[in-house]
Amino acid sequence: MSTMLKIAGLWTSFAGFVAIQDVHFDLSAGETHAIIGPNGAGKTTFFNLITGRLRPDRGTVNFEGTELVGLAPERIVRMGIARSFQRINIYPRLSVFENVQVALIAHAGQHWNLFTPGRSLHRGDTADLLRLVNLGAEAREVAGELSYGKQKQLELAIALAAKPRLLLLDEPTAGMSPQETAGTIALIRDIVRARGLTLLFTEHDMSVVFGMAERISVLHHGEIIASGTPDAVRNHPEVKRVYLGEHAIG
Amino acid sequence: MLSRTPAVAVVVVVLTLALMPLAGSRYAIDLATQVLIYCLFALSLNVLIGYTGDVSFGHAAYFAIGGYACAILLTTYRWPLVLALPASIVVSGLAAAVIGYFCVRLTQIYFAMLALAFAMLVWGVAFKWKGVTGGDDGLTGILVPKLLENHTAYFYFTLGSVAVGVALLWMICHSAFGLTLVAIRENTVRAGFIGVDTRKMRWGAFTVAGTFAGLAGALFGMYNRGMYIENAFWTESAQVLIMVLLGGIYSFVGPLIGAAVLYLLQVVTNQYTPYWPTVLGLILLVVVLVLPDGLVGLAKRVGGRAARA
Amino acid sequence: MTLPVFLTNVFYGLALAMNMFVIASGLSLIFGVLRVINFAHGMFYMFGAYIIFTVTKSWGAPFFVGVLAAGAGLAVIAVVIERFLLRRLYDKEHLMQLLFTFAIVLLMSDVAKMIWGTDQYSVGYPPALRGAIRLGPTIVPQYLVFLCIAGPLIAITMWLLVDRTRWGRIVRAATQDREMLAALGVNVPIVYAMVFTIGSALAGIGGALAAPRIAVVPGMDATIIVECFIIVIIGGLGHLWGSFLGALAFGFVVQFGAIWVPNWQDVMPYVLMLAVLLIRPWGLLGRPELSR
Numbered sequence: 001m002s003t004m005l006k007i008a009g010l011w012t013s014f015a016g017f018v019a020i021q022d023v024h025f026d027l028s029a030g031e032t033h034a035i036i037g038p039n040g041a042g043k044t045t046f047f048n049l050i051t052g053r054l055r056p057d058r059g060t061v062n063f064e065g066t067e068l069v070g071l072a073p074e075r076i077v078r079m080g081i082a083r084s085f086q087r088i089n090i091y092p093r094l095s096v097f098e099n100v101q102v103a104l105i106a107h108a109g110q111h112w113n114l115f116t117p118g119r120s121l122h123r124g125d126t127a128d129l130l131r132l133v134n135l136g137a138e139a140r141e142v143a144g145e146l147s148y149g150k151q152k153q154l155e156l157a158i159a160l161a162a163k164p165r166l167l168l169l170d171e172p173t174a175g176m177s178p179q180e181t182a183g184t185i186a187l188i189r190d191i192v193r194a195r196g197l198t199l200l201f202t203e204h205d206m207s208v209v210f211g212m213a214e215r216i217s218v219l220h221h222g223e224i225i226a227s228g229t230p231d232a233v234r235n236h237p238e239v240k241r242v243y244l245g246e247h248a249i250g
Numbered sequence: 251m252l253s254r255t256p257a258v259a260v261v262v263v264v265l266t267l268a269l270m271p272l273a274g275s276r277y278a279i280d281l282a283t284q285v286l287i288y289c290l291f292a293l294s295l296n297v298l299i300g301y302t303g304d305v306s307f308g309h310a311a312y313f314a315i316g317g318y319a320c321a322i323l324l325t326t327y328r329w330p331l332v333l334a335l336p337a338s339i340v341v342s343g344l345a346a347a348v349i350g351y352f353c354v355r356l357t358q359i360y361f362a363m364l365a366l367a368f369a370m371l372v373w374g375v376a377f378k379w380k381g382v383t384g385g386d387d388g389l390t391g392i393l394v395p396k397l398l399e400n401h402t403a404y405f406y407f408t409l410g411s412v413a414v415g416v417a418l419l420w421m422i423c424h425s426a427f428g429l430t431l432v433a434i435r436e437n438t439v440r441a442g443f444i445g446v447d448t449r450k451m452r453w454g455a456f457t458v459a460g461t462f463a464g465l466a467g468a469l470f471g472m473y474n475r476g477m478y479i480e481n482a483f484w485t486e487s488a489q490v491l492i493m494v495l496l497g498g499i500y501s502f503v504g505p506l507i508g509a510a511v512l513y514l515l516q517v518v519t520n521q522y523t524p525y526w527p528t529v530l531g532l533i534l535l536v537v538v539l540v541l542p543d544g545l546v547g548l549a550k551r552v553g554g555r556a557a558r559a
Numbered sequence: 560m561t562l563p564v565f566l567t568n569v570f571y572g573l574a575l576a577m578n579m580f581v582i583a584s585g586l587s588l589i590f591g592v593l594r595v596i597n598f599a600h601g602m603f604y605m606f607g608a609y610i611i612f613t614v615t616k617s618w619g620a621p622f623f624v625g626v627l628a629a630g631a632g633l634a635v636i637a638v639v640i641e642r643f644l645l646r647r648l649y650d651k652e653h654l655m656q657l658l659f660t661f662a663i664v665l666l667m668s669d670v671a672k673m674i675w676g677t678d679q680y681s682v683g684y685p686p687a688l689r690g691a692i693r694l695g696p697t698i699v700p701q702y703l704v705f706l707c708i709a710g711p712l713i714a715i716t717m718w719l720l721v722d723r724t725r726w727g728r729i730v731r732a733a734t735q736d737r738e739m740l741a742a743l744g745v746n747v748p749i750v751y752a753m754v755f756t757i758g759s760a761l762a763g764i765g766g767a768l769a770a771p772r773i774a775v776v777p778g779m780d781a782t783i784i785v786e787c788f789i790i791v792i793i794g795g796l797g798h799l800w801g802s803f804l805g806a807l808a809f810g811f812v813v814q815f816g817a818i819w820v821p822n823w824q825d826v827m828p829y830v831l832m833l834a835v836l837l838i839r840p841w842g843l844l845g846r847p848e849l850s851r
Contacts, residue, residue, distance in 0.1 A: 051443070053439075072442070072447070073442045073443055074442050074443075074444075074445050074446055074447050074448070077442075077443055077444060077445040078445045082443070083443060085440075089437060089439065089440045089443075090437065090440065091432070091433050091436035091437050091440065092436060092437075093432075093436055093500070094432065094433065094436060098429065101429070102429050102430055102432075102433040102441075102444070103444040105426045105429065105430060106430060106433075106441075106444040106445045106446045107444065107445055110426045111426055111427060111430035111446055111451065112426075112427055112451075112454070113425055113426040113427055114421070114422045114425045114426075114427045114428075115421060115425055116425055116426055117421075117424050117425060117426075118424060118425055118426040118427075118428060118429030118430070119424070119429075121426055158440070158444065161444065162444055162445060305654050352837055355840075356836070356840050358653065359596060359653060359657075360836065360840050360841075362657075363788065363792060363832075363836065364833075364836045364837075364840070366785075366788075367789075367829055367832045367833050367836060368833065370785060370829045371826065371829045371830070371833060374823075374825055374826035374829055375826070377825065377826075378822060378823060378825070378826065484781075484785070485781070488661060491658075492658075495658065524672075525669045525672075527665040527666070527668050527669050528665065528666055528669040530662075530665050531661075531662040531663070531664070531665030531666040531669075532662070532666070534658055534659070534661060534662035534665065535644075535659065535662045535666075537658070538648065538651075538655045538658050538659045538662065539644075539647060539648070539659075542651070542652075542655060
């Protein structure tokens with residue numbers, strides 16, 4: 001498997017607080033990789049650095065041969081990387097349909113079209129995508145009024161609309177009931193398999209992590225203290241000490 | 251959510267306006283002309299406020315630039331209207347493009363202040379460039395083509411021009427461009443993460459808004475037979491902003507309604523009392539405290555309740 | 560330009576700057592804590608000038624009583640506005656708060672018209688400060704010297720208040736995190752009310768101090784509010800010494816602009832604001848996070 005994402009020597013700090021220190025990270029194409037770590041370990045910051053929302057103080061982020069550091073988020077998206085957000089980040093006053101539709105319009109580069117009515121574009125693809133994430137029935141509802149779980153599904157749909165090759169999901173099952181979690185996991189697994197996506201996700205729910213991930217990296221105080229197969233990580237002494245502690249691991 | 255005006259209502263309104271000169275007095279015709287101009291002005295501002303989410307305190311600049319440009323081309327350089335009008339629209343569009351380029355580098359209050367700063371600069375230039383603009387005496391005696399000197403003729407000209415303007419803005423606001431602008435308004439960060447260069451699009455919106463404001467300004471100057479520096483002062487920007495808010499920023503027709511209501515209210519109030527500022531202030535208080543989505547929003551809520559009852 | 564002339568101009572510029580600082584500092588303070596740009600600040604300034612006129616001319620009180628009355632009067636007005644109206648808007652969007660303050664401008668302008676009419680008034684210098692002082696090679700009016708002393712005095716007082724007192728610490732915390740402060744048991748609404756009152760009182764005092772040098776007339780609020788904006792933008796919204804710096808920049812640009820570019824002197828402040836907003840939108844002493 002070829003290396004899709006190669007990160008080296010990544011450092012970033014906020015007002016003296018070092019958030020990410022000397023991170024080296026490799027992601028192979030087609031891999032499903034989980035990043036875990038306690039709250040405040042820097043997982044979201046890590047995602048922000050990859051997707052261009054933050055600029056690192058030092059280091060390189062190389063995606064299929066292209067250097068991402070310094071590029072604006074919109075350019076990085078166009079290269080095939082999409083993400084969802086930990087805190088719901090949708091368009092509240094637009095309908096569910098429009099939330100996805102506008103993403104498809106943007107992906108097709110039609111957002112500068114001043115003539116064609118926005119409503120008429122990509123209707124079929126939008127409906128398909130909504131059905132895929134089980135939001136077909138809610139298409140006309142105002143996105144801001146959906147339940148939390150459904151908003152998370154919408155988050156996923158918007159990310160998929162960018163037709164990414166690398167998908168970054170930031171706590172996709174956060175705040176979900178066990179049922180919703182199981183459903184979401186199955187859905188993500190299906191989509192990843194069907195589209196041949198590379199998946200990088202963060203999670204707190206260990207059953208999700210160990211159920212889905214082919215490889216796991218553990219982030220602690222901005223450093224990766226372990227990286228490898230689930231078994232290797234599970235038995236890693238540093239990880240046990242710092243993070244997994246007394247919890248029984250599934 | 252973008253609202254839809256049933257085509258029937260549009261036709262009714264346009265027909266009513268077109269037939270008005272047959273029944274109305276000259277005073278009514280003049281009033282209607284002014285209202286139409288401010289409707290277009292307010293609509294242009296809402297491209298920025300309602301559709302993009304950028305509040306500008308300096309929109310009158312492009313109104314003034316369009317008005318002055320058209321006036322100067324017609325009067326000082328004796329251009330025919332068929333050249334002067336498009337040229338003045340282009341000039342205001344260019345001004346908006348240049349100024350907008352800088353403004354969109356900032357957001358929120360800083361964007362608003364920078365837009366205001368530029369607008370006051372335009373005011374200052376109009377003030378000082380006495381030779382070209384007439385300074386604080388104003389640019390008077392604007393030469394309007396003979397065909398349009400008649401009040402009714404000018405009304406129809408305005409109606410036609412504003413109708414074209416509104417139709418174009420309708421198309422733009424409901425296009426893929428318009429939908430993406432709304433996404434930017436709703437969640438600028440997310441819009442960036444679906445591959446949109448948000449700054450560039452906000453720039454585009456700024457330019458569009460300024461262009462149509464310029465058209466309104468040109469129509470105003472010719473109607474008024476004069477352009478004055480007050481038309482560029484921040485109070486003019488504030489007034490059109492209130493018009494937009496009163497009508498409702500979340501619908502296409504909101505600004506049209508707000509402009510009409512506010513303008514007519516001002517005319518009526520001025521006949522009975524010099525205390526229009528108090529009335530305006532109270533209106534603004536009501537909008538701010540109770541009606542953030544304006545009259546259209548109120549109508550929707552009342553209508554929704556009635557439908558459920 | 561000879562040295563005496565230069566020094567005279569420096570002084571006049573300084574005096575103007577100090578007067579403007581008193582007013583602008585109030586605007587900056589209110590924004591720093593409440594995150595509201597108070598459009599009505601110019602109107603408060605105007606009321607300050609009207610009040611001192613009434614108190615000194617109509618009631619015959621001494622000048623400094625007038626200044627205090629202006630401060631007190633605006634404090635009362637501010638308390639009323641904050642308590643009954645502004646308080647309802649803290650959770651709404653900033654645009655709504657801005658428009659609210661503009662509504663106050665409209666209402667107060669008519670109130671002013673009702674009380675004082677549209678005539679132009681003048682306020683005389685206080686008898687104690689009517690003369691002139693020789694300062695080196697130049698002679699300057701005593702009142703300007705007073706302004707040049709009062710300005711920094713007020714600046715230092717405010718700085719001590721905000722930097723060295725417990726109350727000041729609370730105010731500074733309120734600029735960072737309102738919710739955390741409330742969670743710690745601080746009565747945030749009272750803090751807001753006090754800040755709004757003090758800031759507004761400063762506008763009133765600034766207006767009273769400016770009254771002897773200008774015409775007290777309707778519309779004086781319109782120019783002053785824009786000038787205040789320029790100053791706080793230059794210095795950095797919410798930053799006390801930023802306003803001081805901004806006021807200095809403003810004062811000197813206006814004073815020397817009148818000499819060097821007399822035709823364009825009115826535009827110079829806007830050019831200055833433009834330059835700052837384009838190069839350093841958060842102002843000379845402000846923090847970048849507020850501008851994006």
